Amino acid sequence: MYNYGDIKLQNKQDAFSAMYMYVSGSILDLCGRRTGEGICREAMRRAGRESGCAQREKFLAANIKTNLQTLFYCARDYVPDPRFRGVEIFNEEERQIYEVHTCPMADFWNKYHCGKLGSFFCEEYHYARLLAFTNNVGQFCSSNTLTCPRDNFCHLSAFYREANLTEEEAKKSFAHCDPGYQPPEPPADVSFGDGIGHLTISVYYYLLEVAEETCGTEGISAVAEGLKQWSAQAISALQLQADHTLLPMDAEFVNKNFALSTDSSSDSLWTGRTGHKARELMQSLVLDSIIQAER
Amino acid sequence: MYTYEEQCIMDLSDNYTVLYSFLGRSLIDAFGVAGEKALREGTRRYGRDRGENSRRNHEALNVKINMKSLFSVGGDLPPDPRFRRELQELNPEERVSHTLVCPMADIWKAYGEAHIGRIYCEEFHPACYSHYAFGYGHVNLGMTLTQEKDEYCDFNVVLRAENLPKDLRPKCFAEYDPGYIAPDVHPTPASGKTGFESISVKLYYYILEAALELLGESGWDAMAGAMKEMAVDGARRARKTAARYARPFNEQIVFDTYPLTLDQDKTQLWTGYTANKAVERFEETFVTAMRGELEKA
Numbered sequence: 001m002y003n004y005g006d007i008k009l010q011n012k013q014d015a016f017s018a019m020y021m022y023v024s025g026s027i028l029d030l031c032g033r034r035t036g037e038g039i040c041r042e043a044m045r046r047a048g049r050e051s052g053c054a055q056r057e058k059f060l061a062a063n064i065k066t067n068l069q070t071l072f073y074c075a076r077d078y079v080p081d082p083r084f085r086g087v088e089i090f091n092e093e094e095r096q097i098y099e100v101h102t103c104p105m106a107d108f109w110n111k112y113h114c115g116k117l118g119s120f121f122c123e124e125y126h127y128a129r130l131l132a133f134t135n136n137v138g139q140f141c142s143s144n145t146l147t148c149p150r151d152n153f154c155h156l157s158a159f160y161r162e163a164n165l166t167e168e169e170a171k172k173s174f175a176h177c178d179p180g181y182q183p184p185e186p187p188a189d190v191s192f193g194d195g196i197g198h199l200t201i202s203v204y205y206y207l208l209e210v211a212e213e214t215c216g217t218e219g220i221s222a223v224a225e226g227l228k229q230w231s232a233q234a235i236s237a238l239q240l241q242a243d244h245t246l247l248p249m250d251a252e253f254v255n256k257n258f259a260l261s262t263d264s265s266s267d268s269l270w271t272g273r274t275g276h277k278a279r280e281l282m283q284s285l286v287l288d289s290i291i292q293a294e295r
Numbered sequence: 296m297y298t299y300e301e302q303c304i305m306d307l308s309d310n311y312t313v314l315y316s317f318l319g320r321s322l323i324d325a326f327g328v329a330g331e332k333a334l335r336e337g338t339r340r341y342g343r344d345r346g347e348n349s350r351r352n353h354e355a356l357n358v359k360i361n362m363k364s365l366f367s368v369g370g371d372l373p374p375d376p377r378f379r380r381e382l383q384e385l386n387p388e389e390r391v392s393h394t395l396v397c398p399m400a401d402i403w404k405a406y407g408e409a410h411i412g413r414i415y416c417e418e419f420h421p422a423c424y425s426h427y428a429f430g431y432g433h434v435n436l437g438m439t440l441t442q443e444k445d446e447y448c449d450f451n452v453v454l455r456a457e458n459l460p461k462d463l464r465p466k467c468f469a470e471y472d473p474g475y476i477a478p479d480v481h482p483t484p485a486s487g488k489t490g491f492e493s494i495s496v497k498l499y500y501y502i503l504e505a506a507l508e509l510l511g512e513s514g515w516d517a518m519a520g521a522m523k524e525m526a527v528d529g530a531r532r533a534r535k536t537a538a539r540y541a542r543p544f545n546e547q548i549v550f551d552t553y554p555l556t557l558d559q560d561k562t563q564l565w566t567g568y569t570a571n572k573a574v575e576r577f578e579e580t581f582v583t584a585m586r587g588e589l590e591k592a
Binding site: 090163 | 328331332334335383384391417421433434435436437438444449450451453455456457458
């Protein structure tokens with residue numbers, strides 16, 4: 001059984017899953033299935049690349065080797081929610097292989113019969129992230145995914161071979177290629193809240209950016225319609241979560257159980273996201289509605 | 296018991312498989328990571344060549360360049376009777392298949408070369424399948440029989456229509472090409488000898504090319520010994536088949552069971568793959584050693 005601390009994290013995670021499902025679903029509904037799929041896939045690649053590049057730059061600045069062990073276990077920019085259950089098969093600098101047996105994102109999307117939408121995230125985000133982190137040298141394989149009706153587990157593998165690197169890149173990636181290297185004290189993982197908040201903003205931002213690039217105002221409108229659907233679901237979910245924990249759905253509860261701060265203007269996670277009026281749209285269509293629903 | 300023809304296909308396949316591990320072992324033993332780099336690079340070049348060849352053949356047949364065509368229209372090799380596969384999905388965007396028995400993995404394991412086999416799996420398949428699909432295919436091959444702990448190969452190869460540029464979609468998917476009528480194709484079945492000879496020439500050629508580029512002539516020095524070992528090993532396999540099928544061990548049985556032909560007048564498959572003195576080096580090492588084995592008979 002999960003304790004209250006765990007449940008708060010799960011609620012935040014589900015808020016991300018819901019945002020992705022409603023916004024991408026609206027894009028497919030309003031921009032067309034084919035065009036919509038292209039928008040979602042490209043957006044997931046941009047979000048994945050952003051995360052991979054940021055991790056790479058962070059590691060290089062901190063003198064941390066950029067290999068798969070550090071990517072998966074060091075100074076992470078996202079911390080999994082307690083419902084993730086998996087088995088590690090290989091945990092090596094050149095190879096990471098694991099199975100995921102329960103995934104709260106897949107569970108959420110499948111519950112709403114939206115596994116196909118979820119599969120765009122699974123297929124594109126992680127692959128793009130690994131390519132960015134490894135300067136296009138690594139491989140990422142999602143051989144099985146829980147968002148696919150055929151599968152009952154995810155099998156995820158990443159490969160990054162010293163033999164495929166230049167000497168200079170190998171030195172940056174592996175301690176044994178850098179004689180005298182002293183590993184620094186690695187920065188801590190991001191907090192769960194900051195990780196899921198950043199992921200939510202990043203994925204939303206790129207969905208909006210690519211929808212606008214591809215379909216202009218109609219693309220923005222599709223994202224806006226998705227946000228309105230998410231807003232209604234988020235308020236309903238927060239009210240239910242509050243009832244289940246015998247707490248009022250007030251500002252404090254929302255802060256602890258929702259993926260985003262309701263005051264986006266003072267939320268540092270939005271820093272740099274000035275394009276496409278993304279923050280303003282989120283504030284007016286989702287966050288203000290939640291504030292109004294607070295008791 | 297297998298027929299003589301089936302046995303020859305299996306011998307051709309095994310000789311092709313160990314050609315890779317002999318050459319790979321020689322480079323890795325002599326140069327370590329630098330040798331592995333050459334092996335991986337040569338394997339990718341080889342994969343791209345085969346992907347390009349399949350694409351060219353399919354374009355000539357007017358079939359769409361997608362995953363269904365790649366895995367169902369006229370492959371370049373005959374089926375090896377030992378393979379066991381469980382096909383889970385085959386459509387224009389996806390081919391999902393589990394290989395339960397792979398004779399290539401089996402022979403690499405028997406030779407203690409599963410690690411080199413894994414290099415082949417890791418580099419060849421992505422290079423070949425992705426290049427076939429204009430660089431937009433994605434090969435998910437995290438599990439292979441050449442990798443520790445894995446009990447099957449999990450091929451999940453995808454080409455998403457919406458990830459292609461608009462001009463490529465009609466080439467790849469019928470639903471983006473109004474008026475397209477799929478042709479009724481009946482490609483000539485692949486010949487065992489020609490199929491394996493063609494890919495063996497290419498595999499050797501690209502590993503040699505990458506070795507010379509990355510390691511210089513000393514790369515060839517390492518490979519030369521392996522070429523001779525390959526000949527001795529191929530002769531041993533041919534002798535075994537000769538004995539099993541009550542045939543003499545002679546040049547004919549070597550021709551039937553070994554993918555590379557000793558007599559250059561009998562093959563055209565080196566055309567386009569003669570740079571870097573590839574044929575001369577092959578004759579100096581492999582052919583000389585194999586003829587030595589034949590003389591012993």
